[in-house]
Amino acid sequence: MAVCGIDVGSRTIKAVLLDAETKRILEFRKIETTYTPVDQCLKILDGLSAKQTVATGYGRKLLQDRMGSESVTEILAHALGAGHLFPECRSVLDIGGQDTKAISLDSLGRVAKFEMNDRCAAGTGKFLEFMATTFQVPIEKFGDFALEGQPGLSINSMCTVFAESEATSLMARGHKPQDIALALHQSVVKRSLSMLRRVSVNGPLVFSGGVALNRCVRELIERETKSRLLVAPQPDMLGALGAALYAAQ
Numbered sequence: 001m002a003v004c005g006i007d008v009g010s011r012t013i014k015a016v017l018l019d020a021e022t023k024r025i026l027e028f029r030k031i032e033t034t035y036t037p038v039d040q041c042l043k044i045l046d047g048l049s050a051k052q053t054v055a056t057g058y059g060r061k062l063l064q065d066r067m068g069s070e071s072v073t074e075i076l077a078h079a080l081g082a083g084h085l086f087p088e089c090r091s092v093l094d095i096g097g098q099d100t101k102a103i104s105l106d107s108l109g110r111v112a113k114f115e116m117n118d119r120c121a122a123g124t125g126k127f128l129e130f131m132a133t134t135f136q137v138p139i140e141k142f143g144d145f146a147l148e149g150q151p152g153l154s155i156n157s158m159c160t161v162f163a164e165s166e167a168t169s170l171m172a173r174g175h176k177p178q179d180i181a182l183a184l185h186q187s188v189v190k191r192s193l194s195m196l197r198r199v200s201v202n203g204p205l206v207f208s209g210g211v212a213l214n215r216c217v218r219e220l221i222e223r224e225t226k227s228r229l230l231v232a233p234q235p236d237m238l239g240a241l242g243a244a245l246y247a248a249q
Contacts, residue, residue: 002026004050005243006069007077008037008059009125011097012210014237015044018244023084028237035056038062054247056239058098064127070247075103077242082206083109084245085238086230090203093196093221094238095211097125100192104200113199125211127163131184134164135177142181143216156164156187163187182216189220206230208238 007014010033015052017027037059045053052070055063078101082092103114115215117124123166132142132224153175157163163184170180188211196205205225211217212235222229232238 002048002050002245003078003244004045004048004053005240005245005247006041006045006053006055006063007039007074007237007239007243008055008057008063009033009096009098009239010058012236013037013040013044013057013059014240015048016237016240016244017048017050018241018248020248023245023248025205025241028234028240030236031057037155038066050247052146052247054243056243065240072246073244074096074239075101075111075116077239077246078208079103079109079111079242080245081238081240081242082208082230084175084241085232086204086206088204089206089230090240091194091196091200091205093205094209095124095192095207096209096216096236097129100124100195102192103194104202110169115195115199117195125209128184128188128211128214128217131167131181132168135181137181140213143185143218145178145216146181146185146216146221147219149176149178149180151179151182151186153179153183154201155183161162185214185216185220189217193221193224204230206232206238208232208235210236212236 003020005016015029055071056077063069094101100117104112106112132139137145207229
């Protein structure tokens with residue numbers, strides 16, 4: 001019997017088809033949310049044969065209203081997904097396109113405490129994407145570009161508009177773009193780790209979300225926490241996987 005979890009995010013929609021008995025992932029799909037999220041949800045689910053579908057993410061209520069599917073909070077979904085892939089994990093840091101989530105887990109893998117930034121794009125993937133465009137560097141290569149920089153600069157503002165102004169000012173003073181890019185990445189990591197430390201950073205840490213694909217952010221977090229990160233091959237699927245696991249229960 002197969003079940004499906006769908007994570008309806010503000011930028012992308014992810015779906016995981018799961019064997020309910022073996023908990024084996026049968027298929028993973030991803031699509032842009034666009035301005036018609038319900039239509040995109042129906043498109044990504046097309047052809048997936050599942051006995052039950054559980055939704056999570058910003059748009060989970062849309063699927064509830066349209067399809068009558070159950071829903072689960074993003075915090076619980078990410079905790080379930082992380083615990084399934086990495087049973088030893090005790091903390092989860094999820095940096096997505098529009099928000100950041102910091103979650104601590106108890107010894108049984110249950111959510112002990114969490115904090116979430118969903119009020120603005122500061123420190124999220126959208127922030128890095130905007131700044132990559134400013135530097136005219138593809139977002140997929142922005143982390144590697146930043147790793148070419150030397151430490152020493154700092155970006156004090158996490159507001160996207162003001163951070164761009166700071167970066168432009170530093171460029172005008174002759175600082176290397178790579179050095180400025182590194183400072184931007186450091187500011188993202190500083191903000192994210194301050195959230196994580198407020199909920200506890202003890203034990204193995206799972207890093208999820210699209211920003212987990214950024215090599216510079218990963219290396220900076222490992223340097224600051226002095227520990228190796230646990231990162232899934234497709235780190236942005238944890239929410240959908242957790243929703244599928246919830247459906248399997």
